[in-house]
Amino acid sequence: MANGKDLQVTTCSQDRHCARGLFCDKHFGVCLSLRQEGQYCRQDAHCTRGLNCMFGKCHQTVPDGQEGARCRQDKDCGPAACCARQHGEMVCKKRLVMDESCYVPPGGLAFSINQVCPCQEGLVCRAGAIDQE
Structure with a gap:
């Protein structure tokens, strides 16, 4: 439990298996929240809209x-x-x-x-x- 809420882990093998605002981390096979500017990423699909994954972090396009x-x-x-x-x-x-x-x-x-x-x-x-x- 975190902040009184149950954390639900969704397994996945593709982004379409995840809810809106999440991406499939194919390395671990779970859905994770899209990354914000300055957060670590491995590809563009890990970043929120308008951001690109450059040099391992999400940056403005x-x-x-x-x-x-x-x-x-x-x-x-x-x-x-x-x-x-x-x-x-x-x-x-x-x-x-x-x-x-x-x-x-x-x-x-x-x-x-x-x-x-x-x-x-x-x-x-x-x-x-x-x-x-």
Whole structure:
């Protein structure tokens, strides 16, 4: 009992087995309440309407093409952006501007989890002095 009310656990294998405002947690096979902004999630269906599951938490949905929006390829983003990984999720990120650091890891885990966009059109990344501060 919680707050004088019986907790009813509903088993499930699909979201349609759950009542409105609930989702089926397929890992545990039970219906759970939809998640609010900032709460942990594993997929969009775990979040309340208007929220997406990004980086493991429910966030406000970013409109298509804007920085932070989900994407599949560069053309899904605005002209000053590219589609790159951020914490393993493909999102629109801004292209690098003049004097912005453009170090790109040669590969491996660091590059596969967090990618850097190329420079804006007309700019190129070049080696510079390493800041010793």
